[in-house]
Amino acid sequence: MSTAIDIVGVSKRYGTLTALDDVSFSVRQGEFFALLGPNGAGKTTLISALAGLARQDEGTIRVMGHDTVHDFRDARMALGVVPQELVFDPFFTVRETLVFQSGYFGIKRNDAWIDELLFKLGLTEKANANMRALSGGMKRRVMVAQALVHRPPVIVLDEPTAGVDVELRQSLWDFVQELNDAGHTIVLTTHYLEEAETLCGRIAMLKRGRLIALEPKEKLLAQSAGREVALKLSGPLPAALEALKTREEDGRQVLALTEPAALETVLAAVREAGLEVRDLTLVETDLETVFVNMMRGSRTA
Numbered sequence: 001m002s003t004a005i006d007i008v009g010v011s012k013r014y015g016t017l018t019a020l021d022d023v024s025f026s027v028r029q030g031e032f033f034a035l036l037g038p039n040g041a042g043k044t045t046l047i048s049a050l051a052g053l054a055r056q057d058e059g060t061i062r063v064m065g066h067d068t069v070h071d072f073r074d075a076r077m078a079l080g081v082v083p084q085e086l087v088f089d090p091f092f093t094v095r096e097t098l099v100f101q102s103g104y105f106g107i108k109r110n111d112a113w114i115d116e117l118l119f120k121l122g123l124t125e126k127a128n129a130n131m132r133a134l135s136g137g138m139k140r141r142v143m144v145a146q147a148l149v150h151r152p153p154v155i156v157l158d159e160p161t162a163g164v165d166v167e168l169r170q171s172l173w174d175f176v177q178e179l180n181d182a183g184h185t186i187v188l189t190t191h192y193l194e195e196a197e198t199l200c201g202r203i204a205m206l207k208r209g210r211l212i213a214l215e216p217k218e219k220l221l222a223q224s225a226g227r228e229v230a231l232k233l234s235g236p237l238p239a240a241l242e243a244l245k246t247r248e249e250d251g252r253q254v255l256a257l258t259e260p261a262a263l264e265t266v267l268a269a270v271r272e273a274g275l276e277v278r279d280l281t282l283v284e285t286d287l288e289t290v291f292v293n294m295m296r297g298s299r300t301a
């Protein structure tokens, strides 16, 4: 089985507000996946449904093949969620917090793994400190450790770097990257395209509860980098160029160029396919424009 998360036709309403509107996508095992969207897009609602904390009105979600409603325990066991908010009991020490969380998952002797987590997250010296005595950044590290006590194959981080200093941000990313290298599937939600850029393979965008884009990073970045070429050809687009195609506009194929020199490659492929270029225009856009256009719904119109 190669699917880590499978979301099919998921909708969620709060009264008259539709927080998720028929959302479907899958995340493969071992992927580093980003879920992007502005405030209120539905990211946290989707994560809550994944974790079985909120039930969707329609659709199904599976985590490592386990249905989050009918097979809640196994689905939850397969998932580690680092929440956006710092949620903790101020009277427990860091170690107690992690032992307690292990117990929640029915794991009794977890000391070796807890020690390793504390070490990896730079918390060893704080193991016996009370949660309330920790700085915000340290608390956030505990949230990460807490999400991992049961060694879940799938890890979801809900805006883990909100309000986090540069040093922690870097060490957090190093650790998450290490987990991904070890085979864990990572889903990251963030407001920042830049953050997703460095780490993720594919990027999904939500807007007002709807999935408006789901692209490999390279394709999105190529669009964002501000280089596109609109081509009017004498025949259909050669298969070799399909991967670069971002859209069709007025009978022109719009292709993303990873770098200006990529235009040569595009033209070579056109020649090789025995086609003629009837018209060629370079389109300038910047990252902000691409993102804003998507958020305005130009792709869903």
Ligand SMILES: Nc1ncnc2c1ncn2[C@@H]1O[C@H](COP(=O)(O)OP(=O)(O)OP(=O)(O)O)[C@@H](O)[C@H]1O
Pocket: 014, 017, 018, 019, 037, 038, 039, 040, 041, 042, 043, 044, 045, 046
């Ligand atoms: N428990 C709730 N009751 C009513 N409305 C809710 C509830 N939870 C979320 N909403 C609404 O659902 C929509 C989606 O919210 P959600 O928190 O999922 O967005 P988000 O993408 O995570 O935003 P942010 O980036 O601000 O965290 C919002 O309009 C929000 O106000």
